[in-house]
Amino acid sequence: MTREPPAPTPPPFELVCPAGSLPALRAAVEHGADAVYIGFRGATNARNFPGLNFSWEEAATGLAHAHAQGVRVFAALNVYPGPDNWALACETVDRAAALGVDALILADPGLMAHAAQHHPELRLHLSVQGSATNWRAIEFYRREFGIRRAVLPRVLSCTQVERLVARTAVEIEVFGFGSLCVMVEGRCALSSHVTGHSPNVQGVCSPAQAVRWEETPAGRQSRLNGVLIDRYAPGEAAGYPTLCKGRFEVGSAVFHALEEPTSLNALDVLPRLIAAGVRALKVEGRQRSPAYVAQVTQLLRRALDDCLADGPAWRPPQDLTTALDGLAEGRTHTLGAYHRPWQ
Amino acid sequence: MKLSVGPILYLWERAAALDFYASLCTAPVDIVYVGEVVCSKRRMLTREDWTAVAQRLAAAGKEVVTTTLALLEAESELATLGRQINAASGPFEANDYAAVESANGREFVAGPHLNVYNAATLALLARLGARRWVAPVELPLATLATLAVTRPAGLEIEVFAYGRLPLAFSARCFTARAANRPKDDCGFVCGAHPDGLTLHSRERQPFLALNGIQTQSAAVQNLLPHLPRLRTAGVDVLRLSPQSRDFLDVVRAFDDARQARNGPGLPDTFLSGGYCDGYLDGRAGMERAASAAAATAPP
Known part of the structure; x- marks a missing residue:
């Protein structure tokens, strides 16, 4: 039996990329992701689309592949299970823990209680679906369940993100690129x-x-x-x-009374986010193709490496922005709430 | 079953809001939620106004619950939250986990925006002080009935029984956007729409209602025809959401129905979206399947 490689040590600032399938996971790993996030088949995660997501065998294969390349794997179980699928949700938490994922991305407080009680060693990340838009809400999840990271809804300005990071001991992950929710995630029916x-x-x-x-x-x-x-x-x-x-x-x-069809691109504020102490940049798009994941991961890897090397003065070069626009919904981008042109 | 009056979700003129609360003193309702849920910029009523309203309602025998914001972003909003919770003489309604975190052993109502979908979350909130739970609007009645069976001892269950459904929150103000105004210089344009600003499809179908950073249904959810089912499911409190006209008629219709008393029934809604009740049976919320079927059933 081969020995499993040890869990990778994350860099100070992580690029977290989507993987809706094994080929997408391989593409993200190959093109420079520090971590990938996946979901399991069935109604346990927020990209429950036909033909998408991982069987347990695929997840094990993907995990071994990612770990061998020093890349962490996060598993999203970020729906709010009801009484009918509660047992399935708990079983999925247990199996993901047994599989050895590096973190679980959860939204439901009840499910977090289950995870914290039965798998105290497992890292918990608060999903964007948890709707935590302020440090005090994040503190609730930290105190109750010991969450180690929170993914912020795409509704905060850059200044609000900076202030929030300064007030919390929990790692903060923000969205950097991909389709945009204009509503607070988890608060939209x-x-x-x-x-x-x-x-x-x-x-x-x-x-x-x-x-x-x-x-x-x-x-x-x-x-x-x-x-x-x-x-x-x-x-x-x-x-x-x-x-x-x-x-x-x-x-x-x-x-477009609510929102234009456009994509989020946060690269203009990337130096500020890094300087503020944000720990990870998330790419939306588990429903996207492996080719898309490869291209976006490669472009953002380049942006991140350059930004980390150049420091606060870094600005995204035009060719990078143009290339990302070519991949974006509506072929245009916005800073969304980070900049708030509508404020 | 008890009747509650939910918070005024819109920006009403001060006099209209004070008149509304005065009228509730003699109305057959048991619980009144006071305070702002949607927008921290709205301050038509002062803190002193709210205190006076709460005292007057309490003196009239109503249970008064101070509600709190659903979307908290700024430090100033967290500070206001803390102040509101401290100042509330009775329980408060938590609509964000920041409010739950601030409870410190105080009793509270777990509001409709906390995303409670299962027994484990409900038990957690009860342990932290929740004594009533307002179900998320999209929760089907069958799920609610299951949760009611295993509910923590003493916990009441409230459902959104009448009104335009609060469906979504954003950082962006859609009413200001529709008026081509920036949010910081909104001029409180939402004040011109005391029941929200109706958004239509391009086929003129009333679809949604814009209410500042909140998006609502254009249709009014009306669960009046389903009171027996709600009672059987274990619902304790029916929430009626304030609207600018005919509200006391709505209260009377629900009061008659809960007491199995004959009355004039519900007036036709003056809002263009009509009625809906699809969520009750786990269907699209905008559907009117249940009540339409009841209305067209053979005699």
Whole structure:
């Protein structure tokens, strides 16, 4: 029997990349991720999409591969289980712990209590789905369950992130790139209102089975469970009908009333985030292809290495930003709440 | 079953808010939640106003609960939270785990935004001082009934029984966005929409309602036709969410129904989204399956 390699020691600042499959995990590891995060099949994590996520065998293979390359593996079990799937959620925690994942990413306090009680040695990370937007909420999870890291919702300004980091002993991980939630993660029931399925319960938002595309004389239309989410002029690029990114009518105006289809790119504030003491930069996108994961990981690895070498004066070079825009939803990016142009 | 009046989720004029609370003193409700949940910038009522409102309602025999913000970001908001909890003479409603962390043994109501979906979380909150739990709006009644069976001793269960559903929070103010105003210079434009600003699909379907940083359903969730099922499931408290018109008629309709008394029933909603009740049976919240089926059932 081969000896398992020891758990990798993390660098002071980690690049955390998504892996929805074994090939995506290999791509992230190969292109410079310090850690990857995965989910298991079934409704235990917030990217519960068909064809996505890991069987136990795949997870074991992925873990061995990542550890051999010095890369940590985090497992997301970040739905809020109800009585019907409580036993499955606990069993998944237990099996993930036995597998030897480097951390569990949890949102549900009850499930955290289970993990803290039965696997006291296991690192717990508070998922973005835990909606912790202030140090006192994070302190609740630290005091009750000993969480070691919290992933911040994508609603805080850069200054708020800086102040929060200064007030907490818990490591802070923030989103750096990928699709953007404009709502506080874990505090959004828009999807279940329209489709009956939500991020909190089923681990999905605006699920594909509720989407319908139509070609009409007025243009291509997207519907979610019958509700018209958007209508596109001929030649206009049509995006996935995530319901908060549709065009709606308010008063007499038709516009993206909640959010434009655009991606988050935090590289403009990366030096500030590092200087503030943020410990990890997270890339969204477990639903993305291995090729996407490879490209994004490679670009962000380069950005991070350059930024760490150059210090506070570093700014993202134009070719890097252009390359990332090419991979982004809507082919454009925003600093989102970090900068708050709408503030 | 008890009737509660949820917090005013909108920005109402001071006089309208004071009149509203005065009218509740003689209304057949048992519990009144006071204070701001949505936006820390809204200060139409002063701290002294809120104290006077709470005293007046308490003198009228109502249980008064001070509610707190759902989205806490700034240090000043945490400071306000601490002050509100200290100043509350009775229990407070926690809508963020920062409020739970600040309880320090005080009794509290676990609000609808705490994400309680299972018995373990419910037990944890009860151990920390929760004596009532307001279920998340998307929780199906069957799940709630299961949790009610194993609930911690003495814990009451409250459901959002009437009103536009509070569905989401953001850092961004959508009412200001719709008015092309930055959030820091919002001019309190939400004050012009005492029931939220209705957002329609491009087919004119009333879809959502914008209420500052909160997004609500355009439809009013109405669980009045389902009171017997709610009672059987173990629900103790029905929350009625304030609206700018006809609210006392809504209260009377629920009071008649809980006492199995004949009355005029519920007035048609003046809001364009109509009624919905899909969440009750684990369907899309916007659906009206249950009540529509009841309404069209053969005599």
